[in-house]
Each structure stands twice: as C-alpha cells, then as structure tokens.
Amino acid sequence: MSAAIVLLTLAERxxxxxEVGIWGTAAWLAxxxxxxxxxxxxxxxxxxxxxxxVAARFQSRLGPMxxxxxxxxxxxxxxxxxxxxxxxxxEQADRILFFLAPTFSLIATLLALVIVPVSPTLHxxxxxxxxxxxxxxxxxxxxxxxxxxxxxxxxxxxxxxxxAGAQFISYELxxxxxxxxxxxxxxxxxxxxxxxxxxxxxxxxxxHVVTIVAFVVFIIASTAELNRPPFDxxxxxxxxxxGFHTEFSGLRFAFFxxxxxxxxxxxxxxxxxxxxxxxxPFQVGGWDTFNSVMAIIPGPIWFAGKVAVxxxxxxxxxxxxxxxxxxxxxxxxxxxxxPIGIANVLxxxxxxxxxxxxxxxxx
Amino acid sequence: MTAPIRTLDDRIRPSDTxxxxxxxxxxxxxxxxxxxATHGVxxxxxxxxGETIREVIPVLGYIHRGIEKMGEAMTYRQFVHLTDRIDxxxxxxxxxxxxxxxxxxxxxxxxxxxxYIRTIFAEIERIQSHxxxxxxxxxxxxxxxxxxxxxxxxxxxxxxxxxxxGCRLTMNYIQPGxxxxxxxxxxxxxxxxxxxxxxxxxxxxxxxxxxxxxxQERTRDVGIxxxxxxxxxxxxxxxxxxxxxxxxxxxxxxxxxxxxxxxRTAVGSVGDCWDRYWVRVEEMRQSIHIVEQLIDNIPEGKTxxxxxxxxxxxxxxxxxxxxxxxxxxxxxxxVSDGTSDKPYRIHLxxxxxxxxxxxxxxxxxxxxxxxxxxxxxxxxxxxxxxx
Amino acid sequence: MTDADVPSPDEPAEPTPRNPLIExxxxxxxxxxDDPLSGSNPGVRVPVENLYDLLAHLRSEPSLAFNCLLSHxxxxxxxxxxxxxxxxxxxxxxxxxxxxxCPVNRDNASAPTVCxxxxxxxxxxxxxxxxxxxxxxxxxxxxxxxxxxxxxxxxLRKDYQDDFMLTPDEPxx
Numbered sequence: 002m003s004a005a006i007v008l009l010t011l012a013e014r015x016x017x018x019x020e021v022g023i024w025g026t027a028a029w030l031a032x033x034x035x036x037x038x039x040x041x042x043x044x045x046x047x048x049x050x051x052x053x054x055v056a057a058r059f060q061s062r063l064g065p066m067x068x069x070x071x072x073x074x075x076x077x078x079x080x081x082x083x084x085x086x087x088x089x090x091x092e093q094a095d096r097i098l099f100f101l102a103p104t105f106s107l108i109a110t111l112l113a114l115v116i117v118p119v120s121p122t123l124h125x126x127x128x129x130x131x132x133x134x135x136x137x138x139x140x141x142x143x144x145x146x147x148x149x150x151x152x153x154x155x156x157x158x159x160x161x162x163x164x165a166g167a168q169f170i171s172y173e174l175x176x177x178x179x180x181x182x183x184x185x186x187x188x189x190x191x192x193x194x195x196x197x198x199x200x201x202x203x204x205x206x207x208x209h210v211v212t213i214v215a216f217v218v219f220i221i222a223s224t225a226e227l228n229r230p231p232f233d234x235x236x237x238x239x240x241x242x243x244g245f246h247t248e249f250s251g252l253r254f255a256f257f258x259x260x261x262x263x264x265x266x267x268x269x270x271x272x273x274x275x276x277x278x279x280x281x282p283f284q285v286g287g288w289d290t291f292n293s294v295m296a297i298i299p300g301p302i303w304f305a306g307k308v309a310v311x312x313x314x315x316x317x318x319x320x321x322x323x324x325x326x327x328x329x330x331x332x333x334x335x336x337x338x339x340p341i342g343i344a345n346v347l348x349x350x351x352x353x354x355x356x357x358x359x360x361x362x363x364x
Numbered sequence: 365m366t367a368p369i370r371t372l373d374d375r376i377r378p379s380d381t382x383x384x385x386x387x388x389x390x391x392x393x394x395x396x397x398x399x400x401a402t403h404g405v406x407x408x409x410x411x412x413x414g415e416t417i418r419e420v421i422p423v424l425g426y427i428h429r430g431i432e433k434m435g436e437a438m439t440y441r442q443f444v445h446l447t448d449r450i451d452x453x454x455x456x457x458x459x460x461x462x463x464x465x466x467x468x469x470x471x472x473x474x475x476x477x478x479x480y481i482r483t484i485f486a487e488i489e490r491i492q493s494h495x496x497x498x499x500x501x502x503x504x505x506x507x508x509x510x511x512x513x514x515x516x517x518x519x520x521x522x523x524x525x526x527x528x529x530g531c532r533l534t535m536n537y538i539q540p541g542x543x544x545x546x547x548x549x550x551x552x553x554x555x556x557x558x559x560x561x562x563x564x565x566x567x568x569x570x571x572x573x574x575x576x577x578x579x580q581e582r583t584r585d586v587g588i589x590x591x592x593x594x595x596x597x598x599x600x601x602x603x604x605x606x607x608x609x610x611x612x613x614x615x616x617x618x619x620x621x622x623x624x625x626x627x628r629t630a631v632g633s634v635g636d637c638w639d640r641y642w643v644r645v646e647e648m649r650q651s652i653h654i655v656e657q658l659i660d661n662i663p664e665g666k667t668x669x670x671x672x673x674x675x676x677x678x679x680x681x682x683x684x685x686x687x688x689x690x691x692x693x694x695x696x697x698x699v700s701d702g703t704s705d706k707p708y709r710i711h712l713x714x715x716x717x718x719x720x721x722x723x724x725x726x727x728x729x730x731x732x733x734x735x736x737x738x739x740x741x742x743x744x745x746x747x748x749x750x751x
Numbered sequence: 752m753t754d755a756d757v758p759s760p761d762e763p764a765e766p767t768p769r770n771p772l773i774e775x776x777x778x779x780x781x782x783x784x785d786d787p788l789s790g791s792n793p794g795v796r797v798p799v800e801n802l803y804d805l806l807a808h809l810r811s812e813p814s815l816a817f818n819c820l821l822s823h824x825x826x827x828x829x830x831x832x833x834x835x836x837x838x839x840x841x842x843x844x845x846x847x848x849x850x851x852x853c854p855v856n857r858d859n860a861s862a863p864t865v866c867x868x869x870x871x872x873x874x875x876x877x878x879x880x881x882x883x884x885x886x887x888x889x890x891x892x893x894x895x896x897x898x899x900x901x902x903x904x905x906x907l908r909k910d911y912q913d914d915f916m917l918t919p920d921e922p923x924x
Binding site: 370371372373375428432435468469487498588593595596597598600609611616617654671680683684685688693695697699708709711713717718720722750 | 783786788789790791792794805818819820821822824826827837839845846849850869870871873874878882892893894895896897898899900906907
C-alpha cells in the first residue's frame with residue numbers, strides 16, 4: 002500500500018513538474034512501476050550472480066560459466082525459469098496469506114530501497130525521517146516470512162517462521178541501537194544530511210571507537226535480519242529443509258529470493274551511508290591534493306565501492322562459517338550484542354555532549 | 365503371541381491434551397526419508413516440544429534390498445560383489461570381511477603381499493571415507509564450503525583406486541584367496557603424492573572448520589554418549605572411541621598387517637560431537653601414517669592364491685569374523701551346511717545399524733540443530749543400516 | 752541339508768583342549784553344551800528355558816563381563832523344525848568372544864527378550880522378529896524394523912514365498 006503511495010507521490014511530482022494532465026500522470030506512474038520492477042530485478046539478478054561467482058571462488062571452482070560469457074546471463078535464465086514454473090499451492094495452505102506473504106516481503110524491500118542515497122541527484126525519496134523509515138519497513142519484512150511459514154501449513158515451515166519471528170525481533174533492537182549512534186553523530190534523521198555531515202571525514206573514523214563498534218554490531222545484526230548464514234536459521238536447509246519457503250515455488254519463491262538479495266544490498270547501503278560516508282569521497286584534513294584527486298571520482302562510484310566491500314564481507318562470512326544453533330543465536334543477541342549496543346549509545350551521547358571529536362565538525 | 369505387536373502408527377500417536385492451557389503440547393514431525401540432513405533414505409520420526417527433542421524414532425527399510433537373502437543364492441565369490449553395496453564408503457573392508465571369513469573357514473593362508481595390499485587399500489579408503497564425512501558434517505552444520513573441499517581432496521584418493529582397481533566406489537577388489545589384480549606400476553608413486561597432498565589438506569581442514577568458534581559451539585557438549593551407554597548400545601568405531609573406550613579391532617585383534625605398523629588409537633574423553641569429530645580427524649592422520657609405513661615395503665609375491673574357477677565349499681559350521689570399517693565393527697556370521705558352495709545363511713553385523721540407535725540417547729533434550737549434528741557425527745550410511 | 756545337532760565325524764578342527772570359559776559354563780547349571788560348529792570362536796548351545804539366565808550371568812559376572820552384544824541373528828533350520836537364535840557376545844574389557852546358540856521351535860518361535868541386559872538387543876531382536884518371525888516376550892516395542900507393518904511372512908525363513916520372488920535357476924550339471 003505504502004509502495005503505491007510512494008510511487009504516486011513520485012508520479013505526482015513528475016506530473017506537476019512536466020505540467021501534464023491525469024493521463025500523463027498515469028503514464029508516468031506506469032513508467033515508474035516498470036522502472037522500479039526492472040531495476041529491482043536487475044539488481045537482484047546481479048547480486049545473485051555475484052554471490053555465485055564469489056562462492057565459487059571460495060570453493061575453488063568456477064561457478065556458472067555456460068550461459069553467456071563467464072555465465073553472465075545465468076541468473077537471467079534462472080529468473081525466466083522461475084517465472085514460467087508451475088505455481089504450486091499446497092492443498093491445505095491458507096491461500097490468501099500464501100499469496101500475500103511473498104508480496105509483503107518484496108514490498109518491504111522495495112520501500113527500503115527507495116530511501117537509499119546513491120548520489121546527491123540519484124536519491125529517489127529523501128524522507129526527513131529516513132532512518133526511522135528504514136527501521137519501520139525492515140520490521141515489516143518479517144511479517145512476510147511469518148505469514149509464509151504459517152500459511153504453508155507445514156510443520157517445518159512453521160518452525161522456520163517461529164525462528165524467524167524470534168530472531169528478527171531480537172536483532173532489530175541491536176540494529177536500531179546502531180542506527181541511533183549514527184543519528185546522534187550526524188544530528189539528523191534525513192539520510193542526505195547524514196551523508197552531508199561526513200564531508201570532512203566518515204563517522205567510522207571520527208566517532209572514536211564507538212562508531213566502529215556500532216558498525217560491527219550493525220553488520221552482525223543486519224546479517225541476522227537478512228537471514229543470511231551464519232544466521233540463516235529460519236531457512237536452515239539442512240535442519241528445516243528450507244524453513245519458511247519450503248512450500249513456495251516459482252514466482253512466489255522468486256519474490257522471497259529477490260527480497261533477500263535486495264535486502265542485503267539495502268543493509269549494506271545503509272551501513273555505507275551511516276558509517277562510511279555514503280557517496281562522500283575519502284578525505285584527509287590538510288592533504289589538499291589528495292583530497293581533490295579523491296573528489297574527482299564521482300559519488301555513485303564511491304557509494305558502489307563501499308557497498309561492494311560490505312557485500313563481499315557478507316559473502317565471505319556466508320561461505321566460511323557454520324550455522325549457529327537457535328539458542329546460541331538468542332544468547333549472542335541478548336547477552337552480548339544488546340548490552341554492547343546500549344553501552345555504545347550511552348558512550349556516543351557522552352562524546353557528543355562533551356564535543357570530543359578528532360576532527361572539527363561543521364554545524 | 366506373547367508380546368503385543370505394534371505398528372508405527374501406535375508409536376507416533378500424539379499425547380493427550382495438556383492439563384492446563386499453559387502446558388505445551390508435544391508433537392511429531394517427520395524427518396526424511398527425503399531430508400537434506402539424513403543423507404539418503406533415513407527416516408526419523410521426531411517427538412518435539414517446541415524445538416526440544418523428546419524422542420527420536422528411526423523408521424527403516426527404504427533401501428532394504430535383502431542382501432542376506434540374496435547371499436543364500438550366491439557363491440561366496442559372487443557375494444563379495446554385493447558387499448560393496450552395503451557400506452559403499454568402506455567397500456574394500458566389506459569385501460575383506462567376506463574374503464577373510466572364507467579363508468579362515470577353508471584354512472587358506474594368504475601371503476604377505478596380499479595382506480599388505482589389502483591393508484594399504486583399506487586405510488586409503490578409511491581416509492577418503494572420513495574426508496567425505498568431514499565435508500558432509502560441514503554442510504550439515506551450515507557451512508557449504510567444507511563439503512566441496514572434502515570431495516575435492518577425496519578425488520585424489522579415488523583416483524588411486526581407479527588406477528589399480530578400475531572402480532571408484534564399488535570396488536569388489538578383495539576376493540577370497542587374494543586380490544583381483546596386481547598393483548598398477550604407478551601405484552606407489554601416486555599414493556605417496558596423494559598422501560603428501562592429504563596431509564597438507566588436513567591442516568587446511570583444521571584451519572577452516574576445527575578451530576571455528578561456531579563449530580566448537582555447535583559440537584562441544586552436544587549429544588553426549590557416556591562410555592557405559594555406548595558399549596551397552598552396541599556402538600562401535602569412532603563414536604565408541606570418542607566416548608573413551610579405546611577399542612579398535614586393528615589394535616586388539618589385528619588382522620592384515622596391522623600388527624606390524626605403529627599407530628595410535630584416537631580416544632575421546634567426553635563422548636560429545638566434538639570428540640567424535642576429533643577422533644575421525646585424528647584417524648585420518650593415523651591412517652596416513654600407517655600407509656606411509658607400508659607403502660615402501662610391499663613384498664613380492666602372488667596376488668591370487670585360489671583358482672578363480674575353483675568351487676569353494678566351506679566345512680559345516682558357524683563362522684564369525686569382524687573388522688574395523690570407517691564406521692565401526694563390521695561382523696559377518698557365515699553359516700555353511702558343508703555340502704553346497706553357497707552359504708546356508710549369511711548375516712552381516714553392520715556398524716551403522718547398531719550405531720543408529722544411539723541417536724535417541726544422544727539427542728533427547730537437545731535442539732533440532734543438535735540432532736543434525738548428532739546424525740552427522742555418527743556418519744551414517746543408510747544402505748548399510750538397511751542392507 | 753545336514754543335521755546341525757550332530758557334528759560330522761570327520762570334522763577336522765575339533766579343538767581338543769577346550770576353552771576354560773566353556774568348561775566353566777558347561778559345569779554350571781544352565782544346561783549348556785559345547786557347540787562344536789562354531790568355527791574358530793568359542794561357542795555354546797543352551798536350551799531356551801535357560802537362555803535368559805545364562806545371558807544374564809554372562810553379562811553380570813565380573814570375570815566374564817560380556818558387556819557388548821555385537822550381533823544377534825537367527826538361522827532357520829526347517830529340517831530340524833527349529834530356528835537357532837545366535838548371540839555374538841563380546842567383552843570389551845577381557846577381549847573374549849562367545850557365540851551362544853539357542854534353538855527354538857520353528858512353528859511357535861518365541862524367546863525371552865534381553866533388552867534389559869543390552870539395550871541394543873531391542874533393535875537386533877526387532878530385526879530377527881521382522882525377518883524370522885521370532886517373538887520376544889516382554890519386548891517393549893516389537894515392530895517390524897525393515898519391512899512394512901502389514902508385510903506377510905518372514906523373508907529369511909527358508910520356506911518363504913511371495914509373488915515377487917525370483918527363484919534361482921537350477922545349477923547346470
């Protein structure tokens with residue numbers, strides 16, 4: 002629903018600026034929807050391909066090589082396969098929820114994607130409460146997984162969904178605490194302002210150790226939120242045969258799959274924006290020549306580079322570590338990450354109130 | 365009928381409704397026969413309370429082929445071929461059990477060359493079996509990369525089999541009275557190279573998985589099996605040694621040339637998944653050590669002492685002999701009526717069938733994730749359970 | 752088919768110095784006789800009435816300590832009208848092995864369970880029940896282990912027949 006509102010706002014804005022009538026608005030709306038779906042699928046397919054290639058390298062093999070040069074079109078072929086597959090709905094399933102669950106997942110992802118600031122111009126919606134918005138919609142995503150597990154009417158799916166519920170709600174706390182640290186330093190909830198506040202230096206350098214801790218906790222918690230190994234308990238293919246998406250096939254499975262990969266991008270983008278300066282180049286105070294050379298590289302490339310590094314780390318972890326057990330997962334959150342997160346926020350507040358920055362901060 | 369004969373349905377009837385609405389209700393969930401963690405067609409009925417395991421009921425028979433019945437219609441040489449198909453990762457030891465049973469029963473003496481070849485191959489097969497287990501354990505615990513590493517390194521060893529034996533999995537190489545073919549001229553060179561490679565890879569295994577904090581968390585103090593329970597439950601092989609019982613047939617009843625080599629028996633102390641993991645990794649090292657001692661000293665001699673066309677008739681009696689496969693003690697009860705060249709009855713005491721039942725004792729009270737670790741640490745091969 | 756109870760006179764490997772374990776068991780009150788057909792392993796035969804007492808003695812006697820039931824199986828001997836139950840006992844502490852054979856009536860095959868002595872017997876007995884139709888008294892969970900619950904007959908009996916069976920060709924002379 003809110004996705005439609007966002008799209009409508011976009012279309013309205015476009016219509017107003019181009020001075021077209023209602024039909025023009027409708028046309029722009031259609032263009033916006035097609036563009037959103039297209040970019041999402043492209044992004045998802047690219048990420049899946051990268052994941053497979055990276056995994057293959059870690060496992061001393063080549064990965065997809067047959068479809069296109071170096072398997073470039075493998076994920077396109079896979080997507081087409083998923084689209085034309087038979088859509089199986091279990092007889093005992095709750096059909097309405099079974100239909101809604103993957104859609105919820107995808108909508109939550111789409112909503113989170115629109116607030117990502119790629120560059121000063123390429124920033125779809127610059128909400129003044131961008132950080133809060135991200136926290137809100139990422140909580141919405143778990144609804145899709147819970148409903149998916151519930152509606153399948155399968156005990157394994159249900160177990161996966163229950164694990165997902167417990168896991169996502171727990172890790173959301175840590176995630177939000179890390180967001181608060183970043184917001185405290187930046188002094189704004191608006192993502193463009195958060196980026197702008199890092200023009201003199203990224204928060205990960207300037208926030209003493211606090212932001213480094215927050216960054217690490219953010220990466221851990223977001224990996225858990227993203228349902229990626231070593232926190233892939235809701236899926237846990239060797240335990241739960243696929244968990245919440247056991248019964249999903251074809252397009253519905255593709256929705257979950259796409260949502261998962263784009264979520265990974267969004268989380269990495271958020272980490273890059275909040276702690277690594279978003280599209281801001283790497284600047285060192287006093288080194289004017291160095292700074293000007295760095296500034297030549299355009300913002301989107303800086304942004305993409307930072308996101309790529311974080312995604313690579315996430316994949317590295319995924320293909321190296323075994324999976325945690327469900328009680329160990331909870332212990333990690335409630336006994337370690339949450340106390341660290343709370344202490345971190347308090348320390349951050351003290352630092353900001355006393356103004357102990359390494360670098361002078363504008364504003 | 366003195367005891368009531370029940371069916372599976374009686375066994376998995378859910379318990380009555382709880383007394384108070386706050387009580388949780390136990391439920392049954394079916395794991396397998398198609399499940400990623402059961403490696404084949406093992407079916408487990410789990411009685412769960414939330415995610416806590418209350419009972420594990422294995423349901424067997426999905427790959428029961430009646431090998432014992434088939435054996436009654438076959439000569440001993442023909443039966444060797446069937447034994448490849450029980451525990452396919454210990455095919456050579458399975459062959460060897462039959463061969464040795466027949467040799468002991470007929471009073472045939474083998475020469476040193478045959479025994480050296482048999483021992484070397486059995487140990488190489490133990491290494492490759494444990495390598496595969498190592499990879500599969502990684503995959504079961506959620507780390508996919510070890511799986512591919514294990515298979516990659518196992519290739520070098522199966523290549524050795526392929527060169528001399530001609531087969532990679534179901535070898536049927538060890539026959540009553542000797543071995544099928546003589547060694548390939550490349551065998552010694554190739555084996556040495558493969559052993560050096562395996563040694564370096566064992567180090568990699570340690571770094572990738574053994575020292576990993578998550579693996580340690582997942583395996584330590586999980587699925588503890590005490591020494592008394594292990595013995596009473598008929599557990600043999602690495603799981604028994606992990607529980608602290610240093611019982612290895614290669615040591616206590618040496619066959620082949622195990623009495624001429626120096627090796628240590630890996631023994632655990634707690635009997636948890638980690639000990640079972642560690643015992644197997646250590647066994648890989650010891651097996652490499654055994655082969656290293658033997659590979660340069662293979663004596664000359666004939667490799668087949670019984671004429672292949674000769675009819676083997678075993679004197680009447682019940683013969684039992686046993687060997688240590690990668691998974692435990694494989695025993696063979698051979699009953700002959702003294703007139704036919706076919707066994708009157710042949711029974712295989714399979715290590716997996718007996719190890720499987722310890723799963724319930726190990727897993728009760730643990731989580732679903734622990735059950736997967738336990739299944740993996742027992743290293744079950746389902747065709748050997750069902751036979 | 753030879754008679755299993757009567758050892759053939761030209762048995763070559765009759766061990767003249769008997770195993771002291773077997774001597775002691777024969778001297779005991781369990782009606783134990785030596786099993787001359789047990790190959791290289793010491794073996795005894797025992798009537799079914801004394802089976803449980805003998806096995807309990809073997810399990811609990813500290814000097815014997817047969818703490819591991821390696822295998823339990825059966826041999827169908829329709830010529831004698833018996834099914835021989837075979838217990839392969841192993842002591843992991845002394846390293847001794849003993850085969851205990853116990854013939855039971857083929858038509859109404861029944862024996863006491865030894866689950867209480869060795870827990871693994873529960874499943875080994877289920878296997879024998881499944882394939883030979885030997886029922887075990889007081890067995891806690893007597894079900895078929897490999898075959899379906901509604902399977903008819905006991906496949907490892909020599910006279911087992913079903914519609915899917917292939918009969919082996921007669922050997923060409």
